[in-house]
Amino acid sequence: MGKPFLIRNLRFRIICHSLNPEPTQAAITVTPEQTRSPGRPRCENAHQALLNAAQDLLREVPLSGITSASLAKRAGVSKATLYRWWPSKEAILLEGYFEGLKVTCGAPETEDAMVDLREHIRQAYHAMAGPDGVIFASLIADGHAHPEMRKALNDELNSPRCEDVEHLLKRAVAAGQLRSDLDVPLVVDQIFGPLFSRLMTGQPVEEDLGERVFEMLLQGLLPTR
Amino acid sequence: MGKPFLIRNLRFRIICHSLNPEPTQAAITVTPEQTRSPGRPRCENAHQALLNAAQDLLREVPLSGITSASLAKRAGVSKATLYRWWPSKEAILLEGYFEGLKVTCGAPETEDAMVDLREHIRQAYHAMAGPDGVIFASLIADGHAHPEMRKALNDELNSPRCEDVEHLLKRAVAAGQLRSDLDVPLVVDQIFGPLFSRLMTGQPVEEDLGERVFEMLLQGLLPTR
DNA sequence: CCGTTTCGAAACCATCGGTTCCGGTTTCTA
DNA sequence: TAGAAACCGGAACCGATGGTTTCGAAACGG
Incomplete structure (x- = not known):
């Protein structure tokens, strides 16, 4: 309940996300080789095996079917080890999910904000078409029962993405490409x-849903004036 | 798992929903007083008490905190009785939720489809502002782990509401009040x-969110031409 | 009075998240 | 080389929970 909900780290801007095989470079660097404490060092194998197991299981079984035991078993690790490093099942699943995200640092900002916007939206929707979207949805849904999880998802995924879009929207407004009286946060919700x-x-979620959404938003519903 | 997921009944069009105290008239009528089967008659008290308990608990505790035991206890009824009439905790919670819905059969269709549309949207959003929205959200989220629940929610709430809006949209299009080339289902998603x-x-969910959403949708994002 | 159906209480079962204990192992330091 | 410190796996364990079963008691019709 009142337990801390630590995600080992992660400090990068995520835009397009989708579980991918290659792990990201998000390992801790606790002050490189600081007075290494005595005792047996943690087995990095076990760690990575657990994170991999989390990613695998998320892809293979519905979230509600993943148990702490199945996680440990899949990783070939004891449950005790799992709970020595993560405070809860949700924490490790979420970290595994984050680790597997394809970090595509948003379209490299061309001069045309509208182009960037379109590409940005396309990527975000594209990443959610297919099974990856279902995983994301499960996690969001689970956030209802686990506030820390919701917060982590919002802080690490939703909010950054919204801010990026807000930024692009403002650029487009400044360039006179969009109405000047836009309620920008509301537009983000619309998108x-x-x-x-x-x-x-x-x-x-169809592949082209994002594009269709954006196009309709731009034109509006009223008959052509 | 493979258990049936019966909701006692309900066959009405729901538009604006929100938990309210007075129960709806949605009782079964198994062919009025048909050959009454022998044995002790079911205690209607217990039934209603359970449904009331479901509604009360939904309002008082987060969904994840409601247990079958707390339901039974709140209703002053044994767990066995609960499971004699409902196949799962979700089933009774959902039925309780449905029973408590304020059935406001959508704005009585004026001549102006746009007026109806606006009112319709306003009501739907209004019903979701505040705690009722949180309850709905919890149920939707729970639907991720319980497909039957998702189906029931979609069939009884989401789909009907979407169809209503689609209908209104088509009327507005026919009246020349909206673009004729609208992708109607997509507009519903936008709304x-x-x-x-x-x-x-x-x-x-702010009180006026629906209105703002609709207004922005109508105008579109492009600068006034 | 009997058969049938319900009800409540309680015991019961399996599952699951999470903890604890223990014996064994790997490292650092003295 | 001897601890001390930290790790690991395995298994037992705990408490909560969803759901079932059993049993005796009530409520009805015939």
């Missing part, structure tokens, strides 16, 4: 809202 | 998307 509604009600 | 994104990420 990603359909993604959530699809994911949370179990409807499919 | 309710922000509601989901707010609910699922734990952000507040």
Whole structure:
């Protein structure tokens, strides 16, 4: 309950996310080779095996079917070890998920904010089409029962992504490419809202959904004036 | 797992929903007084007490904190009785939730489809501002682990509401009040998307969110031409 | 009075998240 | 070389929970 919810670290901007095989370079560096404490050093194997197991299981079984025992077993590690390094099942699953994210540091900002915006949205939606979206949805759903998890997901994924889009929107407004009286945060909700509604009600996220959403948003619903 | 997921009944169009005290008239009528089977008659008290307990607990404790035991205890009823009439905790919670919905059969269709649309959206968002929205969100989230629950929620709440809006949209299009080339289902996602994104990420749903969403959708993001 | 169905209480079972204990191992330091 | 310190795996363990079963008692109709 009141337990801390530590994710080992991660400090990078995530935009397009999708579970991918190659691990990211997000390892801790606790002051490089500081007075190494005595005793047997932690077995990095076990650590990585657990994180890999988390990623694998997230892809293979529905979140509700993953148990602490199955995690440990899959990693070939004892449950005790798991709980020595992570405070909860959610914590390790989330860290595994984060570790597997494809970190695509958003379209490299061309001169045209609208181009960036379009590409950004396309990528975000694209990453959520298919099984990866279902995983993300499960985690978000689980956040309802585990506030720390929700916070981590918001802080590390949702908020950064929203801020990026806000930034692009403001650029576009400044360039006169969008209305000057936009309620920017609301536009962000408009952009990603359909993604959530699809994911949370179990409807499919088509590949081109993001583009269609954005196009419709731009034009508006009123008849051409 | 493979258990049936029966909700006693309910066959009404729900538009604006929010837990309210007065129970709806949704009782079964098994062919009025058909050959009454022998044996002790079921205690309607216990039934209603359980449904009430479900509604009360949904309002008082987070979904994840409601247990089958607490339900039974609150209703002053044995757990065995609960499971005699409902196949799972989720089933009774959902039925209790449905029973408590304020059934407001959508704005009585004026001549102006746009007026109806606006009112419709306003009501839907209004019902989700505040604690009722959190309850709905919890149930949707829980649907991720319980497919039958998701289906029930979609069939009884989400889909009908979407169909209503689709209908209104088509009317507005026919009346020339909206673009004729609209992707209607996508517009529906646009309209309710922000509601989901707010609910699922734990952000507040402001009272006027629906109106703002709709207004922005109508105008579009492009500078006035 | 009997058969049938319900009810409540309590015991019961399996699962799961999480902890604890123990014996054994790997490292550092003295 | 001897601790001390930290790690590991295995297994027992705990408490909570969803769900079931058993049993005796009530409520009905015939």
